[in-house]
Amino acid sequence: MRIRRTGLAAGAALLAAALGLTLALGGGEQRQPGILLTAAAAPEPAPSAAELTATSQATEAFGVDLYRALAQQQNVALSPAGLAAVLGMLLPSAHGTTQQELATALRTRLPADRYAMALGALRAQPGDKRVVLKQSDTLWAQHGYPVRQDYLALLAAAFRTGVRTTDFAKDPDGSRNAVNQLVEQQTGGLVKNLFAPGQLDSGTLLALTDALYLKADWETPFKAADSTDQAFHRLDGSTPEVRMMHQNDDLRYAAGTGPGAPWQAVELPYVGGDLAMDLVVPDQGDFDAFRGALTGPVLDQVLGALTQTRIELAVPKFSLQSDEDLNGALAGLGVRTAFSTAADLTGLVPAGTSPKPVLTSVVQKAVVQVDETGTTAAAGSGAAVGATAVAPPRVSARLTVDRPFVFLIRDLRSGQLLFLGQVTDPQG
Structure with a gap:
């Protein structure tokens, strides 16, 4: 993982010795x-x-x-x-x-x-x-x-x-x-x-x-006027129409062949450039193979391959x-x-x-x-x-993101992974 750091400081706040109603943190006091x-x-x-x-x-x-x-x-x-x-x-x-x-x-x-x-x-x-x-x-x-x-x-x-x-x-x-x-x-x-x-x-x-x-906010927002309805290919083979956002821009992009399955990836920076969302999109039909092979080193390999590329991008809105x-x-x-x-x-x-x-x-x-x-x-x-133990738990180039994908939100300075997930159905 490539890491940039600026101004990382250790947490050093100490609380006063007392039992009462005043909380002293970071130089301020609150009741x-x-x-x-x-x-x-x-x-x-x-x-x-x-x-x-x-x-x-x-x-x-x-x-x-x-x-x-x-x-x-x-x-x-x-x-x-x-x-x-x-x-x-x-x-x-x-x-x-x-x-x-x-x-x-x-x-x-x-x-x-x-x-x-x-x-x-x-x-x-x-x-x-x-x-x-x-x-x-x-x-x-x-x-x-x-x-x-x-x-x-x-x-x-x-x-x-x-x-x-x-x-x-x-x-x-x-x-x-x-x-x-x-x-x-x-x-x-x-x-x-x-x-x-x-x-x-x-x-x-x-x-x-x-x-x-x-x-x-995105560093380069998508234009709402460019959003269109487009088919999304779910894992079960169904293809509902979802709202797809479009952009043609210089973004960090990569494509690879494994392990597990071929994939494409793109990075969408937020304003200021300190944070970004990365989308990793396996080829159609290969999502199960990719997520089964996903590890920390594999994710590092994907992110490390990203390079600035002019890309025509379509991404679904999702919640x-x-x-x-x-x-x-x-x-x-x-x-x-x-x-x-x-x-x-x-x-x-x-x-x-x-x-x-x-x-x-x-x-x-x-x-x-x-x-x-x-x-x-x-x-x-x-x-x-x-105070009581519970029962032992059971173990249980061109990119159109029109199929299941993995997403992550990370701090580009420290590499800290804030959010990670997958979207197999943008309609929830």
Whole structure:
């Protein structure tokens, strides 16, 4: 993967030592009820360039693994960066086999604290103020549950987050609504009801959330007057008419023959040039073979082949929504112990604390909307930690994009993969 970096800085915000209503972050203060502030701690060293590169590549590989686990669905929209953040918040609390399985699934070999710091540092803001890109993380704790101060200090340093306290035990529905409402607010109203009824209950001890929101216009918008209705070739052989956008421009383009299947790819930059959407389009009839062979190195090969080319392009407008319970998919990637009574998340709480924390649910909702103007996308990711283990999850040139394709949205400076998915039916 070719990486450009400008101004990546480590997350270094620390919370004041107190229990009260004032949250101090980034030099500002807000009055917010139910905020537990962490004790001050020595700041973590900023991540090195090598740590940033390794973490960006790990996020990409993790995202591709997760995509392949879900790719048999019709349309898929994921946020690898969002889910990596949620699990990256949990990773420093894990020990032994629990940590090894999580780290393996996340494709990282860095120490848990360095991985967390690198994830936070990869969140560089786009240089162009016309692009909105926001990522917010929150830890919700059961009132009175003794979360370790060193763990909270690391989350503050890496992710600039404090802890909100609530009473899952006495008011699980009210607590779930509060968690969901904050994610909805952080995603511009696009992600609603991240946690479904029952996913946060009276036994919940902690809930970790990540909210990612993107609104970006194309560097060269499509002209609405040029959009036409055109056949799209679904996997089942049907060919509905969809609204197709057209453009003739100099774009980064490539074509290849494998592995898996022949493909074409094009990159559509957003204003400012820091972010882009890439479309990878296997030949008609070869989509299954291509997605079956897709890996992180294959994706790097595709992206590395892109070169400036004059191209006549047609792309369908599309709007996707996904709602994923990821327990089974993560189990398929080897994350099993965290969901069991053998879970070791003792980095969360002092030794001997009862009840013992166990991972109970990992969820993500994502929305991606693409039209002539640009892209609006949002994702909410969440992990619930409870007192009772759940049952082990089951493992479960010329380019007309008129057939199923893979899409990704990435930060061209760091390589961080923000969104990844597939469109097999633009009409949803």
